[in-house]
Amino acid sequence: MFNALLLEESGKDTLARVQRLDVNQLTEGDVLVRVDYSSLNYKDALAITGKGKIVRHWPMVPGVDFAGTVLASDHADHKIGDEVLLTGWGVGEKTWGGMAEKVRVNGDWLQSLPGNMSPKRAMAIGTAGLTAMLSVMALEHAGITPNQGPILVTGATGGVGSTALQLLAKAGFEVHAATGRSAHKEWLTRLGASQVIDRNEFLQEPAPLASQVWAGAIDAVGGRTLANILSQTKMRGAIAACGLAGGVALNTTVMPFILRGVQLLGIDSVYAPIATREIAWQRLEETLPVDFEEQCEVYTLEQSIQAAHDLLAGKLKGRALIQP
Structure with missing residues (x-):
């Protein structure tokens, strides 16, 4: 038996509670993992609430990522005792996720912990960190360099934004952080x-075109925020779009694309290829x-x-870590 956060339908509401479960109740997979840490992401919060x-x-165990140790395996790449991590692949949405003491998944979705990385550090980075790095890599691939001007990061106090901010600053970019929480300036x-x-x-x-301000941006908000950023992006600039906290609609024009050559780069961290993940x-x-x-809060x-x-x-x- 093990503890898990289980989500169940209750009319139009979601009932979330910690329950004792049996391993036989786990969803299918060829690798069983003892979870050391998961993390609380925006998707998880939407699911839980x-x-x-x-x-x-239904029912569902949330947790779109986790890190831990292999307890049993029928997969050639993973053996008992291996330390592994998983982000994305529909875990916590389609199959049971990491907010539990144990999880069973498809071994093709697992990665070995890189280097000497601990499970806690892996989940401190987690899905948010992977998304942030994929966004930075996309801007680099688009040719954006520090000498072209400032980079905007929206949702800067969130997991993706705060990690992207550190990555960009370390790479030498002038980073401007957009937030609604002035207390965290x-x-x-x-x-x-x-x-x-x-x-x-x-x-x-948003105006169809506004004054040119940003060489690039990492946007975790979407909606009207993204439309405004597009209109303010410099010639040959690029925006990595990786979130929708501000809405899924994008009401804009083609003018930033055809008059300034702005690139809108979609970031998919859920189904990113393993080879790309390993580089990131x-x-x-x-x-x-x-x-x-140590920047992270840990919750039960x-x-x-x-x-x-x-x-x-x-x-x-x-970032918010979950320790089952």
Whole structure:
């Protein structure tokens, strides 16, 4: 028997509670893992609170990522005792996820922990860190360099934004952080932001084209924010779009694309190829501070329910770890 955070349908609501489960109840897979850490992501918070249509099958154990140790395996690449991590692949949405003491998954989705990385550090980085690094890599591939001008990071106090901010600053970019939480200005500055901007500046009705400000951006918000950024991006600039906290609609024009050659780069961290993930994880390990995991708050399974509500209410900053 083991503990897990189980989500069940209750009319139109979602009932989230910690329960004792049997291994035989786990979803199918060829590798059984003891979970050391998971993390609380935006998707997880939507699933736990029932405020988003994340869960595809009921009941569901949330947790779109986890790190731990292999307990049993029928997969050629993973043996008992191996330390592994998983992010994405529909875990916590289609199959049971990492907010449990044990999880069973398809071994093709697992990666070995890079180098001497601990499970705690792996989940301090987690899905958010992977998404941030894939976004940075996309900007690099688009030819964006530090001498072209400032890079904007939206949702800067969130997991993706705060990690992207540190990665970009370490790479020599001038980074401007957009947030609705002015109380965290000093914290964002310590992470590497040269300027902190009120997110409301990006919520006005966007012009087809505005003054050229940004060489590039990493946008975790979407909606009207992304439309405004597009209109303000410099000639040959690029935006990595990796989130939708501000909405899924994008009401813009083709003018930034055909008059300035702006590139809109979609970031998919859920089904990114393993080879790409391995490059990203290696760079994350080499680039992020050695004490990166100490920036994170750690919650129990029981505490994760309230933490999910707090995340959606904008009360959390950075990364939130779950220790089953």
